[in-house]
Amino acid sequence: MAIDFTKTGVSGEQTFDSFGCNVWHVNPDTPDLVRPDIRFTRQVHDGADVLMPDGREVRFWSFSDPNATNADKDKPFPSPLIRVRQGQVVHTTLKSAKNTHTIHHHGMDPTTFNDGVGHLSFEVSGSYTYQWRPANAGTYFYHCHKNTVLHFEMGMYGPLIVDPPEGPGTLFTGGPRYDVEAIWVADDVDPVWHEYNHDAGLCGEDVALDRFSPRYFMISGVPAPRTLTDPRVIVRAKPRQKVLIRLINGAYSVLRVAFDLDATIVAVDGRGLGRAASPWSRPIPLPRGTSVDMTSAQRFDFLIDAPATPGTYGARLEFRDWGTGEIHAGGRGVAESRIIVA
Amino acid sequence: MNRRQFLTYGGAGAAVLSASEEAYAQATATRIDLSVEPADVELIDGRVVYQLLFYGAAQSEPRPVIRVTEGDLVTVTLRNNAPEPHAFAIPGAPGAEIAAIAPGGRGEVTFRAPRGGTYLYLDPLNAPAHRLLGLHGALISTPRDGHTPGGALTPFSAETLTPATRLLFDAMRDDPTARFVGDPWRPAREKIWLFAQIDPALCEQAELRRPIDGAAVQRTFAPRYFTINGLSGFDSSEAETVKPKGYVGQPLLIRNLNAGRNTHAPHIHGNHVLELSGVGADGSVVVRDNIIERDTWIMRALDRKDLILPFERPQDIPPGAWPPKEEPFPLRYAMHCHTEMSQTAGGGNYPQGLTTHWELLGPTRPTATS
Numbered sequence: 001m002a003i004d005f006t007k008t009g010v011s012g013e014q015t016f017d018s019f020g021c022n023v024w025h026v027n028p029d030t031p032d033l034v035r036p037d038i039r040f041t042r043q044v045h046d047g048a049d050v051l052m053p054d055g056r057e058v059r060f061w062s063f064s065d066p067n068a069t070n071a072d073k074d075k076p077f078p079s080p081l082i083r084v085r086q087g088q089v090v091h092t093t094l095k096s097a098k099n100t101h102t103i104h105h106h107g108m109d110p111t112t113f114n115d116g117v118g119h120l121s122f123e124v125s126g127s128y129t130y131q132w133r134p135a136n137a138g139t140y141f142y143h144c145h146k147n148t149v150l151h152f153e154m155g156m157y158g159p160l161i162v163d164p165p166e167g168p169g170t171l172f173t174g175g176p177r178y179d180v181e182a183i184w185v186a187d188d189v190d191p192v193w194h195e196y197n198h199d200a201g202l203c204g205e206d207v208a209l210d211r212f213s214p215r216y217f218m219i220s221g222v223p224a225p226r227t228l229t230d231p232r233v234i235v236r237a238k239p240r241q242k243v244l245i246r247l248i249n250g251a252y253s254v255l256r257v258a259f260d261l262d263a264t265i266v267a268v269d270g271r272g273l274g275r276a277a278s279p280w281s282r283p284i285p286l287p288r289g290t291s292v293d294m295t296s297a298q299r300f301d302f303l304i305d306a307p308a309t310p311g312t313y314g315a316r317l318e319f320r321d322w323g324t325g326e327i328h329a330g331g332r333g334v335a336e337s338r339i340i341v342a
Numbered sequence: 343m344n345r346r347q348f349l350t351y352g353g354a355g356a357a358v359l360s361a362s363e364e365a366y367a368q369a370t371a372t373r374i375d376l377s378v379e380p381a382d383v384e385l386i387d388g389r390v391v392y393q394l395l396f397y398g399a400a401q402s403e404p405r406p407v408i409r410v411t412e413g414d415l416v417t418v419t420l421r422n423n424a425p426e427p428h429a430f431a432i433p434g435a436p437g438a439e440i441a442a443i444a445p446g447g448r449g450e451v452t453f454r455a456p457r458g459g460t461y462l463y464l465d466p467l468n469a470p471a472h473r474l475l476g477l478h479g480a481l482i483s484t485p486r487d488g489h490t491p492g493g494a495l496t497p498f499s500a501e502t503l504t505p506a507t508r509l510l511f512d513a514m515r516d517d518p519t520a521r522f523v524g525d526p527w528r529p530a531r532e533k534i535w536l537f538a539q540i541d542p543a544l545c546e547q548a549e550l551r552r553p554i555d556g557a558a559v560q561r562t563f564a565p566r567y568f569t570i571n572g573l574s575g576f577d578s579s580e581a582e583t584v585k586p587k588g589y590v591g592q593p594l595l596i597r598n599l600n601a602g603r604n605t606h607a608p609h610i611h612g613n614h615v616l617e618l619s620g621v622g623a624d625g626s627v628v629v630r631d632n633i634i635e636r637d638t639w640i641m642r643a644l645d646r647k648d649l650i651l652p653f654e655r656p657q658d659i660p661p662g663a664w665p666p667k668e669e670p671f672p673l674r675y676a677m678h679c680h681t682e683m684s685q686t687a688g689g690g691n692y693p694q695g696l697t698t699h700w701e702l703l704g705p706t707r708p709t710a711t712s
Contacts, residue, residue, distance in 0.1 A: 005670060019576040020694055031668035034660050089660045107637045109612050109656035111666055112673045117611065120674045120699060135657040147692045149682035201690025204387065209686045210566050252681050254605050254640070271614060271635040277521060280506035280513075280616075280633040295607035295640040297680035322681045323604040324561060 003028045008122040010112060021203035023118040023146075025100050027126040030091075031113055034131070037088040041067055042103060042142075043095040044156075046198075048077060052191075052216050052223050059194050060155035063103070063144075066095070078185055078221050078250075079142070079158030086137045086164050086173075092130045099198050100125045100146060105160060106297060107140040107270045108132050116145045137164040137172040138270030139246040139299040141185070147202055149209050153193050157250055159183050162270065171244060172272035176303050178244035180237045185221075186335065188214035188251040188319045188328065212252050214328050217319050217335045224335035235339045237306040243339060245302040245315075249294045253319035253328060258291040259304065260313040261339065265292065267301040293320075306341045313339045372414050372455070375399035376406075377421040378428045378465070378477065385567050386574040387688045391542050392549035393476035394424055396463070405479035405572065407534060408463065410455035412486045412499060417452045425551065431466040432456070432481055433644065434625030442467060458485025458499040459619060459627030460534075460597040460646045468556040470603055470643070474541070474563060475548050478601035480534050494526050497595055497648060498619070504631035510616060510650070514593050522652050524591020524707060531594040533586050537641060537696060538572070539565035539602035539684075563603050568684040568696035575687060575694030586700040587672070588653045589707045596649045600641040606684060606696065609638040612656050612675030615649040638680055651700065665705035672701040 005011035008024045018024065042063035049057040060077035067073075072080035082105075084090050094103045100123035104116035110132040113121050122128075123146050134140075143157035161183065164173045171178065190213050201207045216223045222230040237243050245263075249255045265284040266273055274282045286292055286302065294300055307313075319333035320326060327333045376396050381404065383393045395404035410416050422428045422443040430440035430449065435456040440449040465477035485499040494511035496503060513521040525531075541564050547554055570578045578584045586594050596615065600606055614635040621644070622628045639647065655664065656673065666673075678685060678697035687694040 003668060010674075011670060014576075014580070016576045019579065020692055032663035032666045034662040089662075104611075105658075106609075107614075108658045109614070110658045111656065111663070111669050112612075112675065113669050114659075115611055115675065117676045119693065120676060131660065131663065132658045133660040149685050149692050152682060201686065201692060204688075204691060206689035208689045209692070210683045210689050211564070212683050252683060268634050269614065269636045269638060273632075273634065278633075278635060280510045281635070282632055284632065293640065295605060295638065295681065297607055297609050297638045298636070298640070322606075322683070323563065323565075325605075 003031055009118070009120045019119045024122040025125045026122045027124060027128055028122065030129045030131050034089055036091040038084055039091045039093065040082055041065060041093045041095065042079065044097045044101050050077060050221070050223070053226065056191060058189060058191050058216065061151070062155050063158060077155040079156065081159050081161065081183070082142060083161045083163065084134060085167070086134055086162050089131070089133045093127060094124050094130065095127050096124045101151070101156070102145045103130055103142050104145040105130065105132055105140065105142045107299070108134060118146050134162040136270050137162045138267050138272065139248065139301055140270050141248050141250065147199065150193065150196060150200055153190070153252070159185060159248060161246065171267060171301060172275055174275055175272045176266050177242060178303065179241040180235060180243045182235045182243070182245045184219050184233065184245060185248045185250045186255050186317050186319070187218045188253050188333065189216040189218065190214045191216070214253070214319065214333065217328070217333050219317065219335050219337060227335045227337045233337045235337070237339060237341050239306055239308045239310060239341055241306045243304040243306055245304065246299065247294070247302060248299050249296055251319055252296055252322065253333065254322060254325070255294040256291045256318040256320055257294060257300070258289065258316045259286070259302070260288055260315070261304050261307065262286070262288050263302040263304045265300050266303045269299055304339065306339070310342045313341065315339060370414055372410055372416045374408055374416065374418045376418060378424045380424050385540065385687065386577060386694045387691055389542065389688060391540060391545040393545060394472065394548065395476045396479050405536070408479065408481040409484065410481065411484045412455050412458050414455045415452055416455050417450060419448060419450045421448045422446065427467065428465050428472065428477065429467045430463065432461050432463045434461055434621070434627060455483050457502055457627055458483050458488055458497055460599060460648055462599050462601060462644065462646060464601065468554055471544065471554045471556045471559040473601055474539065474544060474559065474603060476538070478538065480536050480597065480599055482597065484529070495529065496527070497529070498627070498629050502627070502629045504629050506631045506633045507618060507629055510633055514652070522593060522654055524653070525593065527593045527595060527650065531588070531592060532597065533584065533594065534597045535570050535584065535599070537598070537600045537602055537606055538569045539604055540567040540569065541565045560603065565602065565604060566689060567687050568679065570696060570698055575691070575697060578698045584698045586651060587703060589704045590653055590655050590702065591707050592653045594651045594653060596651055598641060598647045598649060600643060600645045603643050605643065605681070606641040607638055607680040608641060608677060609680040610651070610675065610677045612673065612700065612702065613652055613654055615639070615651050617647055617649050619648040621646050653702065655705065656702070672703045674699050674701050
């Protein structure tokens with residue numbers, strides 16, 4: 001079936017309306033379709049509450065995996081991992097169920113139609129299959145790119161990991177190996193925003209989406225301070241093992257990151273530092289007790305050598321306001337976790 | 343004099359003031375005439391706010407881009423047509439300062455144009471208030487000699503080039519073994535992305551001539567509009583002064599500046615960028631010796647970063663789908679700040695904030711190396 005690009009942002013007339021308020025809603029075929037090596041389905045899942053430490057339940061939206069036989073089938077938040085090998089042709093089928101959404105594979109560089117930006121292509125009201133083929137092993141994420149300010153905050157994201165052809169255990173071809181891996185997504189939550197409806201703020205409505213006052217601070221869906229103990233977050237390693245922490249800043253804060261152990265930033269935004277194709281880059285040491293700032297949507301991969309001596313070593317994420325630079329919530333905006341070497 | 347100008351949103355282009363755009367001109371004297379003018383500015387959602395803006399002598403466009411050549415003697419004159427004192431400074435350009443000028447007065451300074459790179463000129467008074475009210479612009483210093491030993495042209499002074507910069511600029515060439523096969527970087531392949539933030543409450547305070555305390559503004563500034571070169575959302579996406587275009591193999595330099603207070607997280611789709619430079623503690627241009635490819639970078643208040651958008655084939659398209667046969671060129675890719683509050687205008691209206699896009703016109707250059 002021929003694709004009518006004039007019904008999309010690709011060839012349709014770009015107007016003020018089509019840019020934000022009245023974006024194209026279609027469910028086209030995938031252009032230039034090739035046979036996939038691996039397929040994923042992601043279904044919009046719009047109702048799951050997370051119990052916060054103060055007893056408040058906060059609503060999150062997410063993508064679930066309808067084909068899963070485990071918790072991912074009805075996983076509330078964050079959305080299930082997409083993990084592929086470098087060089088695989090991937091098809092991600094979005095099922096929007098109700099309203100419209102998109103999937104943007106953040107850090108992937110596909111064609112416009114497969115990039116999930118509504119005003120440049122289209123929003124999906126039913127179903128669309130995004131086609132991409134990762135060329136670089138590393139840490140990415142995927143998220144809804146409709147009314148992104150709200151939909152991303154509502155939790156419509158999940159991690160995306162690309163392994164090199166060698167498979168997990170190597171960050172990228174020619175790059176460091178690791179024994180233990182953690183995938184951490186930092187997030188900050190303004191519960192007021194979580195009461196809004198899907199299209200809040202579009203089409204001229206002032207719902208104060210320029211004011212963000214987070215009260216909960218999370219790693220991988222776990223609110224602090226449970227991040228200190230929750231097995232979904234804490235890292236367990238044996239002495240002298242190599243630990244890889246893939247950190248995704250899914251917050252709207254500037255994230256200040258520090259570890260009680262010497263670390264090395266070995267990749268940024270899905271690009272290995274010092275890899276053959278990038279001789280102008282090199283890994284960045286992060287000595288224990290020093291910090292590095294990550295802005296929204298950046299990914300840093302930290303490699304840490306577990307010491308020979310067993311012990312518990314801290315990791316600290318400070319969520320800082322993008323305007324004042326101060327730690328959010330009057331200094332409470334911190335999520336800590338631990339690397340337990342035993 | 344208290345002349346008020348009315349600017350509509352689409353009219354805020356980028357005039358260029360320059361005595362010489364030659365890359366290798368001999369040292370010459372350059373004179374730049376500026377004025378500070380009050381203006382009523384219409385924003386993307388139709389709201390009109392009071393701002394203070396730098397104009398060039400012709401007063402046709404606000405915040406003119408000033409172009410100078412490294413080492414030239416540059417004279418800036420500044421007339422203050424606003425009702426309160428204003429001043430002038432260029433962080434990183436020693437001596438480029440004009441002290442407070444009374445309303446109706448005029449000031450002048452002569453200085454040597456700084457090393458090749460991107461600079462921000464601004465009103466440093468009552469910091470950051472006057473800057474946030476609109477008194478800022480970009481100054482581009484062209485190096486007297488910007489070549490790598492391998493012969494590639496760069497936007498930096500040869501003596502500030504690092505091994506990493508030399509490797510990178512030498513890797514952009516018409517050679518199938520090069521990382522970025524295509525044209526070398528050329529000075530004409532450039533876009534300036536000057537970020538700014540507008541808080542209508544601060545604008546009103548200035549318009550009503552209520553006292554403004556810079557330290558208080560630093561704490562309470564609450565921007566509701568987010569601009570690139572004075573434009574937002576739909577307007578910045580369509581503006582030729584903002585939107586990069588080109589074919590695969592035509593690398594482009596992005597000169598990114600943040601005149602606002604808040605930290606931005608610009609995220610680009612379609613290609614990763616290579617971060618070439620940053621700002622030293624004294625405001626000088628720091629050319630990086632560790633060039634990192636990023637899809638998202640950090641822009642703090644007063645940051646200036648030069649980045650290469652390589653215009654390479656988007657790496658994550660399956661080989662069997664490249665070049666696309668069904669999906670037409672240009673491929674268009676968003677750039678937007680990922681601290682998504684900046685994607686709003688007036689509290690909603692996603693994505694009418696700090697965003698634009700870039701266009702990949704085709705898979706090969708129409709005439710290679712022309």
